Amino acid sequence: MSAKRQKRKQPLPAPGEWTFELIEAYHAEIDRVAREYGLDTYPNQIELITSEQMMDAYSSVGMPVNYHHWSFGKSFLQTEKGYRRGQMGLAYEIVINSNPCIAYLMEENTMTMQALVIAHAAYGHNSFFKGNYLFRQWTNADAIVDYLLFARNYLSECEERYGEEEVELLLDSCHALMNVGVDRYKRPAKLSLTKELTRQRERAEYLQSQVNDLWRTLPAQQIKAQTVEARRFPPEPQENLLYFIEKNAPLLEPWQREVVRIVRKVGQYFFPQRQTQVMNEGWATYWHYTLINTLYDEGLLTDSFMMEFLHSHTNVVYQPGYNEPWYRGLNPYALGFAMWQDIRRICAHPTDEDRYWFPDIAGSDWRETFDFAMRNFKDESFIAQFLSPKIMRDFRLFAILDDDHDAKLKVSAIHDEAGYRKVREILSDNYNLGSREPNLQVWNVDLRGDRSLTLRHQAYLRRPLNGDADEVIKHVARLWGFAVKMEVAHEDGRIEVLHECHQDRRKTDKN
Amino acid sequence: MVRIIDRRFDSKNKSAVNRQRFMRRFKGQIREAVADAIAGRSIKDLDNGESVSIPSKDLSEPQFHHGRGGIWETVFTGNDQFSSGDQINRPQGGSGSGSGKGKASKDGEGEDDFVFNLSREEFLDVFFDDLALPNLVKTQLARIQEYKSQRAGFTNDGTPANINVVRSLRGALGRRLALASPYQGRLRELQKQIEDLLKCLPEDDPEIVRLKDEIGILRAKIEAIPFIDSFDLRYNNRIKIPKPTTQAVMFCIMDVSGSMDEEKKATAKRFFMLLYLFLTRTYEHIEVVFIRHHTVAKEVNEEDFFHSRESGGTVVSSAIELMKDILHQRYLNGAWNVYGAQASDGDNWENDSPHCRELLSESILPFVQYFAYIEITPGEPQNLWREYEKLVGAHANFAMQHIEGLPDIYPVFRELFKKKLA
Numbered sequence: 039m040s041a042k043r044q045k046r047k048q049p050l051p052a053p054g055e056w057t058f059e060l061i062e063a064y065h066a067e068i069d070r071v072a073r074e075y076g077l078d079t080y081p082n083q084i085e086l087i088t089s090e091q092m093m094d095a096y097s098s099v100g101m102p103v104n105y106h107h108w109s110f111g112k113s114f115l116q117t118e119k120g121y122r123r124g125q126m127g128l129a130y131e132i133v134i135n136s137n138p139c140i141a142y143l144m145e146e147n148t149m150t151m152q153a154l155v156i157a158h159a160a161y162g163h164n165s166f167f168k169g170n171y172l173f174r175q176w177t178n179a180d181a182i183v184d185y186l187l188f189a190r191n192y193l194s195e196c197e198e199r200y201g202e203e204e205v206e207l208l209l210d211s212c213h214a215l216m217n218v219g220v221d222r223y224k225r226p227a228k229l230s231l232t233k234e235l236t237r238q239r240e241r242a243e244y245l246q247s248q249v250n251d252l253w254r255t256l257p258a259q260q261i262k263a264q265t266v267e268a269r270r271f272p273p274e275p276q277e278n279l280l281y282f283i284e285k286n287a288p289l290l291e292p293w294q295r296e297v298v299r300i301v302r303k304v305g306q307y308f309f310p311q312r313q314t315q316v317m318n319e320g321w322a323t324y325w326h327y328t329l330i331n332t333l334y335d336e337g338l339l340t341d342s343f344m345m346e347f348l349h350s351h352t353n354v355v356y357q358p359g360y361n362e363p364w365y366r367g368l369n370p371y372a373l374g375f376a377m378w379q380d381i382r383r384i385c386a387h388p389t390d391e392d393r394y395w396f397p398d399i400a401g402s403d404w405r406e407t408f409d410f411a412m413r414n415f416k417d418e419s420f421i422a423q424f425l426s427p428k429i430m431r432d433f434r435l436f437a438i439l440d441d442d443h444d445a446k447l448k449v450s451a452i453h454d455e456a457g458y459r460k461v462r463e464i465l466s467d468n469y470n471l472g473s474r475e476p477n478l479q480v481w482n483v484d485l486r487g488d489r490s491l492t493l494r495h496q497a498y499l500r501r502p503l504n505g506d507a508d509e510v511i512k513h514v515a516r517l518w519g520f521a522v523k524m525e526v527a528h529e530d531g532r533i534e535v536l537h538e539c540h541q542d543r544r545k546t547d548k549n
Numbered sequence: 550m551v552r553i554i555d556r557r558f559d560s561k562n563k564s565a566v567n568r569q570r571f572m573r574r575f576k577g578q579i580r581e582a583v584a585d586a587i588a589g590r591s592i593k594d595l596d597n598g599e600s601v602s603i604p605s606k607d608l609s610e611p612q613f614h615h616g617r618g619g620i621w622e623t624v625f626t627g628n629d630q631f632s633s634g635d636q637i638n639r640p641q642g643g644s645g646s647g648s649g650k651g652k653a654s655k656d657g658e659g660e661d662d663f664v665f666n667l668s669r670e671e672f673l674d675v676f677f678d679d680l681a682l683p684n685l686v687k688t689q690l691a692r693i694q695e696y697k698s699q700r701a702g703f704t705n706d707g708t709p710a711n712i713n714v715v716r717s718l719r720g721a722l723g724r725r726l727a728l729a730s731p732y733q734g735r736l737r738e739l740q741k742q743i744e745d746l747l748k749c750l751p752e753d754d755p756e757i758v759r760l761k762d763e764i765g766i767l768r769a770k771i772e773a774i775p776f777i778d779s780f781d782l783r784y785n786n787r788i789k790i791p792k793p794t795t796q797a798v799m800f801c802i803m804d805v806s807g808s809m810d811e812e813k814k815a816t817a818k819r820f821f822m823l824l825y826l827f828l829t830r831t832y833e834h835i836e837v838v839f840i841r842h843h844t845v846a847k848e849v850n851e852e853d854f855f856h857s858r859e860s861g862g863t864v865v866s867s868a869i870e871l872m873k874d875i876l877h878q879r880y881l882n883g884a885w886n887v888y889g890a891q892a893s894d895g896d897n898w899e900n901d902s903p904h905c906r907e908l909l910s911e912s913i914l915p916f917v918q919y920f921a922y923i924e925i926t927p928g929e930p931q932n933l934w935r936e937y938e939k940l941v942g943a944h945a946n947f948a949m950q951h952i953e954g955l956p957d958i959y960p961v962f963r964e965l966f967k968k969k970l971a
Contacts, residue, residue: 058553058555061553062551062553065551065553069551081552082551082552083551083552084553084554085553085554085556086553086554086555086556086557087559088557091556091557091559093564097564097567098564106567106570107567107570108567108570108573108574109567109571109610110564110567111564111566111567111568111569111570111571111572112608112663114564114567114568115568115571115663115665116663116665118665119664119665119666142556145557160551202570206570206574210610213610214611214612215612215613217612217613218613357627358626359627359629360625360627360628361627361629362627365627368624368626433627434626434627434628435624435625435626436624436625436628436631437622437623437624437625438622438623438625438637439620439622440620440622440623441620442617442618442619442620445639446636446637446638446639447637448634448635448636448637449631449633449634449635449636449637450622450633451633452628452631452632452633453628454632454633456633457633461624464622464623464624465624467622468623468624474615475614475615476613476614476615478613498619499619499620500618500619500620501618501619502615502616502617502619503613503614503615504614504617505616506609506612506613507611507613509609509611510611510612513611
């Protein structure tokens with residue numbers, strides 16, 4: 039630190055109030071240092087907004103444009119209430135995974151905060167979006183804003199043509215299934231606005247013809263011939279409910295299928311974010327901390343700037359213990375930041391313990407290791423791979439087994455030699471969407487009978503579905519148009535029907 | 550590489566549409582909340598909006614998640630006492646026993662209602678929802694847009710009649726100064742030289758002659774600058790702006806005789822304020838005339854109207870007379886929409902009531918958009934009511950209502966100004 043101090047420069051002014059010139063000056067320095075560290079980012083677009091606009095952005099799930107729906111209005115009201123009453127602060131920034139990468143800065147921020155946010159969002163998150171494999175596979179930064187624009191226009195067209203209420207009901211049902219609208223193990227096709235537009239009509243017509251074919255009433259002789267091998271549909275269970283409905287729901291109109299698709303695509307866009315919280319926030323926090331400190335070492339920042347910066351930084355990475363009233367689980371910023379710092383430590387100054395636990399990275403070049411780790415992992419695998427005994431000790435991690443058949447909870451492992459691997463395994467599993475979220479499958483469609491759809495919940499560790507399931511089934515039934523059954527397959531092989539929703543849309547339509 | 554964009558002045562309320570959608574979806578609940586609010590609180594609060602609470606189960610967005618139960622193994626931080634294999638009692642109320650806690654709380658019992666605030670505008674929107682002033686549409690259709698001419702600075706062209714002499718000459722002077730200034734400088738220079746030369750040279754020295762010639766040329770050039778140019782001309786600019794005819798005058802007539810007690814006055818006040826609020830939504834500009842009366846009528850300010858106490862008998866016609874006079878003196882130039890609202894306990898001097906009816910029918914009702922009479926009395930209608938009843942059929946713009954207590958006001962108000970089908 040002190041060695042570098044020799045090339046002391048004139049520090050940048052750090053008044054409370056920011057100006058556009060200062061933001062540019064700070065950005066230029068941050069950009070320079072980030073390049074020196076080899077951060078690869080999309081071009082940046084920094085937008086200054088008011089707190090009210092920030093609340094707008096919040097409520098449209100952080101997107102610059104989105105279609106209209108009452109639920110966004112609800113979340114706006116919630117945010118507004120919390121903010122007005124001082125129950126919650128607004129995030130200092132929102133960053134959008136797009137190319138150019140859009141970062142919103144709030145006008146209420148001080149100059150210090152703006153610099154922190156630029157380093158955090160425009161360099162930390164931005165480089166993560168560009169590098170991490172999940173984002174590369176699941177999202178297309180070049181097309182997302184165009185796609186959302188397309189979606190909004192398409193939905194307003196639908197509203198004009200079919201009525202706001204009709205569209206709203208459809209969106210309600212789609213939103214209920216948004217979190218089961220992803221193929222977890224299949225790569226999605228890239229979004230492209232032009233393709234979407236040109237192929238949209240084609241797709242609609244084609245789909246409709248396919249669906250009709252599925253339900254075609256066949257001449258009597260052919261039916262006889264076919265009953266011999268009772269066709270199972272879908273041939274294999276499907277995990278992507280929304281996709282299945284989009285392609286196969288018999289009574290949806292083409293425009294309704296397109297809306298289902300839009301909701302599915304938007305939901306899919308947030309899929310990587312749900313799986314990289316610790317990594318992504320930790321990465322951004324690590325970089326704002328590192329970039330700003332580098333600038334300070336160069337003599338570019340004043341001490342008062344640093345005091346304010348450290349104050350905010352410390353708040354962000356605060357981790358209360360389990361028995362403190364404000365404990366809300368692990369703070370992804372704290373855990374992520376600690377892990378990235380720890381990886382650098384392992385690379386630069388490994389101990390014997392590190393050499394034993396991480397023979398591959400101990401003593402390696404930290405920038406290469408960082409790049410590798412950032413690109414190729416998600417929370418679950420990142421923790422399984424890189425959570426070191428030191429972090430477990432620092433955080434004093436321990437695992438609790440809660441089995442509802444037992445009267446007491448059991449401490450299954452703690453931060454000791456015997457427990458490191460177990461704690462790491464459990465923590466990694468805590469971030470595994472596959473075990474966190476229920477495993478639901480489209481099990482069967484009764485093609486020859488009442489056309490009912492059967493969903494199956496593959497129970498895991500006896501975990502039940504929550505009380506919403508009944509409501510969600512109704513939404514599924516609305517989309518499917520016929521009866522929908524929900525059954526649960528227990529681990530011991532029992533099958534139990536949980537909910538059933540009878541609906542025949544053709545009949546209700548006639549009434 | 551970076552683009553910095555100032556979005557702060559972009560359109561606000563991006564999610565205004567979403568907010569409207571939300572309001573529309575929960576209209577029923579919001580209406581109920583507003584109706585409760587009206588019944589329960591002072592009218593003065595109308596400016597404050599209202600907080601509406603909706604049971605959160607009505608606006609849940611259900612999704613498939615895990616519920617409580619089964620086996621969960623979760624990592625916590627800050628171990629201060631546990632070793633592997635310890636058995637711990639389940640914490641009460643579920644807090645701290647992390648397993649799926651975040652999700653499970655959704656089904657938990659003590660779910661709060663969703664509370665949010667209606668802005669004043671939204672509150673009134675709901676409040677006035679399907680109301681409209683009677684005859685308003687007709688008046689608006691019949692309205693001829695009036696313009697008034699108003700000054701708007703100066704322009705470079707116009708008709709000669711509008712030339713602004715001072716501005717034009719000021720421009721000309723400036724132009725002349727500006728165009729002449731290079732010559733003037735040279736002129737002063739030459740004169741200085743001549744003066745200097747004259748000290749040592751005779752007047753007809755060729756150098757001096759040359760200088761004098763040059764001075765002559767310069768003078769000619771300066772004089773050639775036109776005194777006034779069409780370029781200098783400035784004209785008074787006048788523009789026509791539409792004259793707002795959306796103005797209304799509202800007459801509030803209240804009986805302040807001994808029989809009107811504070812409670813009745815408070816009721817009347819609410820009625821007037823509601824009417825006023827409604828008018829503010831329809832008209833840009835509203836004047837209010839307060840007339841109070843017992844045996845004699847008087848025009849007063851708002852403070853006196855509601856708060857000063859009088860006593861004595863009642864002669865309603867005095868107030869109607871006064872309204873007629875004020876109406877004819879000040880508001881009958883065609884630019885005003887006139888509304889009248891009268892509140893009384895109906896206890897009038899017996900022989901006066903027919904006179905009131907005549908006055909209203911002949912010199913008031915033909916000129917007003919609407920005249921509403923409310924009788925605030927707990928019991929049977931009084932003599933004024935019976936007289937006024939005769940007006941109802943004959944005049945479409947006359948309405949009357951009977952009010953017994955505070956909670957009646959809102960429904961009565963709606964009844965009075967119910968949307969009339971054309």
